[in-house]
Structures are given as structure tokens and as C-alpha cells.
Amino acid sequence: MPPTSTARSTGDFRADRRYEYARAAFDERDFEAAADLARQVLELAPDFAAAHAMLGRSLAELGVQEEAVGALRQALALEPADELGVRLDLARLGALAPDEAITEGYVRALFDDYAPKFDQHLTKSLSYRGPELIADALRRACSKQAREYRFGPTLDLGCGTGLMAQALDGSCASVEGVDLSPGMLEKAGKTTLYDALHEGELVAFLSGRASAEADLVVAADVFVYMAALDSAFREVHRVLKGEGLFAFTVQAHEGEGFILGADARYAHSEAYVRQLAEAVGFTVVIFERASTREDRGVPVPGFLCVMQR
Secondary structure: OOOHHHOOOOOOHHHHHHHHHHHHHHHOOOHHHHHHHHHHHHHHOOOOHHHHHHHHHHHHHOOOHHHHHHHHHHHHHHOOOOOOOHHHHHHHOOOOOHHHOOOHHHHHHHHHHHHHHHHHHHHHHOOOOHHHHHHHHHHHHHHHOOOOOOEEEEEEEOOOOOHHHHHOOOOEEEEEEEEOOHHHHHHHHOOOOOOEEEEOOHHHHHHOOOOOOEEEEEEOOOHHHOOOOHHHHHHHHHHEEEEEEEEEEEEEEOOOOEEEOOOOOEEEEHHHHHHHHHHHOOEEEEEEEEOOOEEOOEEOOEEEEEEEO
16 A cells, blocks of 8 residues: 555545545455445545545456556546555556656655654564665675775765664765655654755766765665666766775566566666676676565565675
8 A cells, every 4th residue: 555644635524534444445455345435535526646546456456457547547647746656556557667667756755654663664574684784795895805994975875764874884984865755864864974965866866966976875775666777877886986886785586677576666687787787887896695674574585786986
């Protein structure tokens, strides 16, 4: 289901109450009831995008694909920024290209909704350890190259609440973070570990930075919300100083290129990442299998990478 905060209110108490009943029915997998209740909401509030999305998702579960796609497209027309995440549903139904499934609006809404419980949920419920894995990989990379585990200006892409800066604490001359979510940035600011925090999309952020200004760029579990990584890799390469390091994680895909997984995240193949790194001009220092989190108690396969400019 989409972030709960994006539903908002219809302004009609009866419609809002029916929508909450529809959400409850959907969560209980009573999709017929959820669809019926969503239709009742739309009779009272025809332009309520969340109800169109609820109707579409319920119909998709019931196997009524054509009508489901129509309802989801209506939701998207009413909320083109797609904070409701209906592009993901359309992609799953084959009605939208997978690389168009995730928008900035969806990611921003997802993590604004997630921010209050983010650290607790990730580290306790999902056994998340991406930042620790990246910090360890950087130590090993520095040892392999006989260089000190110390970095100059550092950029943290998709910094979230600041877990990456905490894992690197004391190792960087300065750290700047960028994230789409104001809620996440507010929590990151409370760590007092960042010299500056920026709200925005990471490629646009990088494109506004000076060439050869950073000693280290890190991206912990960020590329799972991006399909093609070409622009990100090119901009990271440009902003890094000579011999600067780029450390990141991705979810693993055993085929070619990248796919949109059932978990609503992108997974990238080893061949795709290696070929892109070579094309951009990176030298691979570390490339290994690693899992940064669990899904229902099962480790999610991924890759842990450190590259040098």
C-alpha cells in the first residue's frame, strides 16, 4: 500500500469514513469489499485520487485488469506527481514501462511517511546494515591501496536520517547530504554530523556541484529507487577528485540490465554495473555479494561496491 499520509481528506466525513473502511478491507484481503467501498467513496467524491487508486488495486487483485488499469490511470491523472505510487501498480500490470514506475514524488512521500519510525524499523525489523557494510568496504579498500582511512569532502547521496554519516563519523573532513524527503533531512540534521543538507534529487544535486570537489561519494541503498544509473555514475565521476572513491550498494539481479522487483525496488545485474563503471571511467576496487537488509526474515541479495576515479 502507498504512504498513508498521502490519502488526505475528501472534505466529506462520509467519504473519508468509507475510504478508511476500504483501506481496512484491503489490508484484510477482502478485495471485493474494498472495491465496493472505493466506488461508494467516488460517488461522494469523484476526484479523490486515493479512492481511484484503491479501486484499481482492488480490481487488480480480483483479476479485473482492464478496469483496474483505467482506475489507476484516473488516479494518476488526478495526482500526476504520483505520491500514491500508482505507477508501480501500472508497471506490475504491464501498462507502464518498468523504468517509469518510480517518481520523485512517490519516493518523497514514502520517506516522509516513514521518517518517524525509519531508524527503528530498518535496524530492528529489517536488520538493515548498509552503512556499516559500506564503511567496512571502504576500510578494506583503503588497506588494499595502502592509503589512510581518512577522507576529505564527502557527499552522502540519499542520506536519509543520517545513518551513513554515523557509520563514517570521524573519518571525513566534511560531509554534505542530499535527500528528496524533508522529513528525513530533519532527522539527519539532528545528528549534527552534516556540514550541509540539501533537499532534492541526487543527479540534479550532483550536476550543480563543482568538478573534482569530492574525495568520497557514498550511496547506501539509494539506487534501489533508480532504474538506469548512467547519469548518476557520470555525475559522481565528474565531482570526484583523482583517485576519489565511490562506495554504494544495489540489489542484485541475476539476468541482464535491471528489473523492477516485486518489492517495488529496482535490482541491477553485476554485468550492468561493471559495464557502466568501465564506460564512465571507474576502476573497480571491491565488488562483492552482500545483503543490506532482510525481507520477511530472508536476506535480500545485493552487491557492495567500491570504485575509484
